[in-house]
Amino acid sequence: xxxxxxxxxxxSNRQFFKPKCVIICTRKYYSTEQxxxxxxxxxxxxxxxxxxxxxxxxxxxxxxxxxxxxxxxLLHSMNPLRVSYxxxxxxxxxxxxxxxxxxxxxxxxxxxxxxxxxxxxxxxxRILDIGCGGGVLTxxxxxxxxxxxxxxxxxxxIKIAQLHARKDPSLHIGPGSLExxxxxxxxxxxxxxxxxxxxxxxxxEHVNNPTEFLKACAGLVKPGGGHLFxxxxxxxxxxxxxxxxxxxxLFKLVPQGTHDFQKYLRPKELQNVVEEIKNDDxxxxxxxxxxxxxxxxxxxxxxxxxxxxxxxxxxxxLNVFDSNRKLF
Amino acid sequence: MSVKFLTNRTLFQKFxxxxxxxxxxxxxxxxxxxxxxxxxxxxxxIAGSALACALVTSNITKLQKRIALIESSNISNIRxxxxxxxEFSNRVSSLTxxxxxxxxxxxxxxNEGRIKPFSDMQVWDGISDARxxxxxxxxxxxxxxxxxxxxxxxxxxxxxxxxKSIIDILDNTKVQDITFDKESEGEQFDLxxxxxxxxxxxxxxxxxxxxxxxxxNSPVRSFANIxxxxxxxxxxxxxxxxxxxxNIENKTAWQRFLPTGPIAMLPLQNGYSxxxxxxxxxxxxxxxxxxxxxxxxLVNAAFQMRVADLEYFYSQLGSxxxxxxxxxxxxxxxxxxKNSDPKEAFPPLVLGVQDKSRAGFPLRMRNAxxxxxxxxVLVGDAAHTIHPLAGQGLNQGLADVQHLLKVIExxxxxxxxxxxxxxxREYSSERYLSNLVMLGVVDKLHKxxxxxxxxxxxxxxxxxxxxxxxxxxxxxxxxxxxxxWFYNSPIYAINTRLYVS
Numbered sequence: 105x106x107x108x109x110x111x112x113x114x115x116s117n118r119q120f121f122k123p124k125c126v127i128i129c130t131r132k133y134y135s136t137e138q139x140x141x142x143x144x145x146x147x148x149x150x151x152x153x154x155x156x157x158x159x160x161x162x163x164x165x166x167x168x169x170x171x172x173x174x175x176x177x178l179l180h181s182m183n184p185l186r187v188s189y190x191x192x193x194x195x196x197x198x199x200x201x202x203x204x205x206x207x208x209x210x211x212x213x214x215x216x217x218x219x220x221x222x223x224x225x226x227x228x229x230r231i232l233d234i235g236c237g238g239g240v241l242t243x244x245x246x247x248x249x250x251x252x253x254x255x256x257x258x259x260x261x262i263k264i265a266q267l268h269a270r271k272d273p274s275l276h277i278g279p280g281s282l283e284x285x286x287x288x289x290x291x292x293x294x295x296x297x298x299x300x301x302x303x304x305x306x307x308x309e310h311v312n313n314p315t316e317f318l319k320a321c322a323g324l325v326k327p328g329g330g331h332l333f334x335x336x337x338x339x340x341x342x343x344x345x346x347x348x349x350x351x352x353x354l355f356k357l358v359p360q361g362t363h364d365f366q367k368y369l370r371p372k373e374l375q376n377v378v379e380e381i382k383n384d385d386x387x388x389x390x391x392x393x394x395x396x397x398x399x400x401x402x403x404x405x406x407x408x409x410x411x412x413x414x415x416x417x418x419x420x421x422l423n424v425f426d427s428n429r430k431l432f
Numbered sequence: 433m434s435v436k437f438l439t440n441r442t443l444f445q446k447f448x449x450x451x452x453x454x455x456x457x458x459x460x461x462x463x464x465x466x467x468x469x470x471x472x473x474x475x476x477x478i479a480g481s482a483l484a485c486a487l488v489t490s491n492i493t494k495l496q497k498r499i500a501l502i503e504s505s506n507i508s509n510i511r512x513x514x515x516x517x518x519e520f521s522n523r524v525s526s527l528t529x530x531x532x533x534x535x536x537x538x539x540x541x542x543n544e545g546r547i548k549p550f551s552d553m554q555v556w557d558g559i560s561d562a563r564x565x566x567x568x569x570x571x572x573x574x575x576x577x578x579x580x581x582x583x584x585x586x587x588x589x590x591x592x593x594x595x596k597s598i599i600d601i602l603d604n605t606k607v608q609d610i611t612f613d614k615e616s617e618g619e620q621f622d623l624x625x626x627x628x629x630x631x632x633x634x635x636x637x638x639x640x641x642x643x644x645x646x647x648x649n650s651p652v653r654s655f656a657n658i659x660x661x662x663x664x665x666x667x668x669x670x671x672x673x674x675x676x677x678x679n680i681e682n683k684t685a686w687q688r689f690l691p692t693g694p695i696a697m698l699p700l701q702n703g704y705s706x707x708x709x710x711x712x713x714x715x716x717x718x719x720x721x722x723x724x725x726x727x728x729x730l731v732n733a734a735f736q737m738r739v740a741d742l743e744y745f746y747s748q749l750g751s752x753x754x755x756x757x758x759x760x761x762x763x764x765x766x767x768x769x770k771n772s773d774p775k776e777a778f779p780p781l782v783l784g785v786q787d788k789s790r791a792g793f794p795l796r797m798r799n800a801x802x803x804x805x806x807x808x809v810l811v812g813d814a815a816h817t818i819h820p821l822a823g824q825g826l827n828q829g830l831a832d833v834q835h836l837l838k839v840i841e842x843x844x845x846x847x848x849x850x851x852x853x854x855x856x857r858e859y860s861s862e863r864y865l866s867n868l869v870m871l872g873v874v875d876k877l878h879k880x881x882x883x884x885x886x887x888x889x890x891x892x893x894x895x896x897x898x899x900x901x902x903x904x905x906x907x908x909x910x911x912x913x914x915x916x917w918f919y920n921s922p923i924y925a926i927n928t929r930l931y932v933s
Binding site for chain 1: 468470620621622623624625626640806842843844845846847848849852853854855857858861
């Protein structure tokens with residue numbers, strides 16, 4: 105399916121919530137005993153939050169997922185920031201081996217740790233990338249050692265992703281592992297799959313019923329301390345101007361109709377939805393919200409500073425900085 | 433896609449062997465999986481081997497990347513480099529403090545006795561004698577370090593040899609061809625967009641990232657179909673190792689801008705200096721072939737005589753050595769010193785030249801139209817060639833290496849494919865403009881000084897005098913400050929963007 109630029113991501117967990125634009129929310133379900141029975145699918149099993157028209161929309165551009173200057177170019181350039189955000193939030197930001205964390209631009213000085221000490225940051229984590237599209241994020245998660253499953257409702261996308269994965273032997277030889285499935289979040293939940301980390305990046309704006317979709321995503325998180333990462337475009341006049349007026353109509357960076365403004369969510373809304381999802385009377389807590397923006401000059405994405413507020417009024421502010429979030 | 437859960441490179445190799453057995457029929461037609469590398473560096477010069485060394489010792493890259501370094505010549509003589517006292521190679525470089533900082537890790541392996549830090553510099557105009565002097569006595573940090581290229585390469589190789597396990601150094605190996613293998617059906621992996629380097633020993637290496645550190649006539653650049661833009665100067669450089677007056681402390685770098693091109697003398701040790709003399713191709717041929725006595729005398733004249741006198745010397749070069757240049761020089765010198773400023777300092781007198789140390793090469797300015805392509809990156813001379821008058825060529829190459837390392841590390845930390853052009857773009861946007869600025873400045877300096885057109889001479893004289901009247905320390909700090917300001921400024925970012933996109 106589709107990634108879009110990050111305007112909000114969600115995780116859960118602490119009591120306080122820093123107002124930022126990307127929200128991460130980590131769930132923690134404290135009672136683990138009743139997990140399977142208590143997490144029921146959010147809706148009848150034939151119900152799907154997938155929007156058929158959205159799926160076919162992305163089928164058309166599937167071939168361009170990996171073209172470096174194609175319509176998803178900005179998604180590619182956003183990916184490193186998303187990955188480093190996930191690493192940071194999981195407390196795995198370090199790549200260091202052993203204790204010598206001193207960063208030095210010179211070389212030749214480092215001690216020589218044994219090969220076996222090498223521990224990639226996501227090693228041992230079971231990660232779901234829901235709406236994986238061409239696998240832009242999924243591949244990165246695997247390279248960092250995660251056991252990742254990329255799921256997408258579009259068969260075409262999954263094929264593209266599988267074909268592309270053949271281009272990199274390191275995805276298949278470990279330490280990470282990679283699997284793609286053409287499946288929806290709801291189906292996965294039904295099958296009883298659980299993950300340490302669930303990523304639903306740049307996809308909420310493309311599903312039919314965000315609340316149900318989020319419930320399914322939350323259900324997929326392992327009880328007792330998993331993480332859910334969400335990312336979407338905030339609904340503000342500025343984002344309308346940037347993603348629809350500029351990106352779609354004026355500069356045609358992405359095909360017209362890629363975005364549906366009505367489906368955009370504000371961080372606060374997203375936070376409310378996520379925190380209302382209950383499981384055994386334990387609510388998910390939003391742990392962090394961070395905004396990101398695109399520097400139009402260098403074409404790189406950057407994190408908006410912490411003081412950038414995420415509430416309604418200020419959201420405009422934030423979008424001023426976000427100014428450049430176009431496309432997907 | 434079937435997924436195996438293996439943990440490290442050793443297992444990777446086992447796995448690939450298994451694969452080979454399973455897919456022998458198809459795989460053997462193309463490349464073997466053991467020949468799949470993350471980074472293949474073509475060219476084992478200073479830039480290439482410094483990059484290899486940096487990758488091998490970086491905490492982030494060393495544990496998970498397979499690296500190959502390909503060098504066409506035999507490097508064992510550099511490995512066993514054991515120089516004689518009082519004999520110096522004519523290929524020397526000046527390293528800026530920034531480059532030395534980068535080399536901190538290999539510095540322990542360097543031959544300390546053969547490095548010459550200098551903190552004094554004198555640069556003057558051949559026609560008007562306007563001068564910039566920089567005496568850095570209060571400040572402890574040298575302006576630059578002069579050392580032989582062999583000394584650097586030897587130290588790098590020594591450092592590299594300690595980490596042999598993750599790098600394959602293939603010396604004595606030529607690159608025959610670089611191609612893209614067509615995808616063959618049924619193979620486990622599709623490496624059709626990975627450059628495939630065919631070697632003279634029949635091996636084929638597949639490269640996730642192919643680094644072209646292969647110099648001016650870079651095969652990697654031609655493979656990538658990247659144009660190299662620029663021009664040839666109508667001049668050649670003559671290099672040599674000189675024996676100079678050992679009684680004078682040799683601690684100053686000297687450079688005089690003659691209308692035919694700059695001549696520079698760099699200190700190697702007390703009694704030894706290295707010279708780089710850019711001049712017309714015609715003169716360069718003569719200078720290389722005259723007797724060593726005449727050569728010494730001509731170098732002295734080039735630093736000390738007026739341009740008109742020097743032209744007389746040039747005119748005598750072809751005339752069968754019937755003229756005694758030495759006595760001519762002494763006579764003209766005595767006349768000249770009567771009516772010249774006694775404060776004017778000149779480099780130590782040249783007494784002779786080391787046997788067989790004279791060599792020449794044509795001078796050019798080049799900049800590749802792009803430093804990157806999907807899975808390909810150029811560093812050092814493969815990307816840019818500069819006039820040696822400011823001694824910046826190697827330092828630029830090392831800055832390339834330093835930035836490339838940073839970009840690769842960043843890519844790995846974020847799980848990116850390090851051959852991804854979006855990642856490499858970060859390298860090229862950081863390096864392209866700053867190299868271009870340096871190339872431009874040096875080129876303009878060359879043009880400014882290679883003329884005797886009077887108004888130009890007046891302007892440059894005024895410029896040099898003004899610069900010299902500024903407090904030297906301030907001047908240097910000012911340039912440092914301004915360059916930092918410049919590189920961090922939005923103007924720079926905008927320009928970079930324009931050049932890159």
